[in-house]
Amino acid sequence: NEDSIPDVVACGTGMTLGFGSKYQTAEMWYLVYNFSTDRSAYPSQGTSNLMPKTINLDWAFIIGVVLSLTAIVFTFDSISGEKERGTLALVMSNSVSRSTVLLGKALGAWITLMIPLILTILMNLVIVSLIGAEQYLYLQSGDWYRIFIAIFISIVYGSIFLMLGFFVSSLTSRSATSIFTLLLIWVVTVVLLPSA
Secondary structure: HHOOOOOOEEEOOOOOOEEOOOOOOOEEEEEEEEOOOHHHHHHOOOOOOOOOOOOOOOOOHHHHHHHHHHHHHOEEEEOHHHHHHHHHHHHHHHOHHHHHHHHHHHHHHHHHHHHHHHHHHHHHHHHHHHHHHHHOOOOHHHHHHHHHHHHHHHHHHHHHHHHHHHHHHHHHOHHHHHHHHHHHHHHHHHHHHHHO
C-alpha cells in the first residue's frame, strides 16, 4: 500500500528532506506519512519517530531479581544434592578438607555468575560512552566513580545470595527442601519486602 511509504524524512531541527535531496543530517530523524486514506487503518504509523525501538534495560531489576535468582539456582543443590546422590561421602573419604571443597564450589559458582555480569556491564558502559560521544554527552569522573560503586555493590549482592544458597544447601539433606527454602527466602527478601 502506498500509504505505508513515507513522503519525507523530518529532522530534529525542523528541516525536512525529500527522497531526492542530497542533504545529510546527524540529527534525530523520523518518517512523515501523507495519509490520504483512512488513518485508523494504520494506527502504528504517523509522524512519530520510526527509528528502531530499543529495550530499556533496568539494571536494578536485572541485578536485584535476575542475579539473585540465578545465584540461588546455581547453589541450591551444591551440597544437599551431593548428599542425596552419595557423592559427598565419596569426596570426603579422600584427603580433601571440607574448606577446600566448599571454597572450590563457591569460587566456581562465583566466577560463573560474576564474569557474565561484569562483561555485560562493561559492554553497556562502552555502548553508552560511544553513543554519548556521538550526542556530545560525556560521562564525568563522578559518574564513573558511582558506576564502579554500583558494580561493587552488585558483586557483593550476588555474593550474598551465593553464600545464602551454600548455607541453606549445607543445612538440608534434600535438594527439594533446599530450593523450597531458598525460594521462600528469595520471594520474601527480593519481591515482598521492597514492594512493601
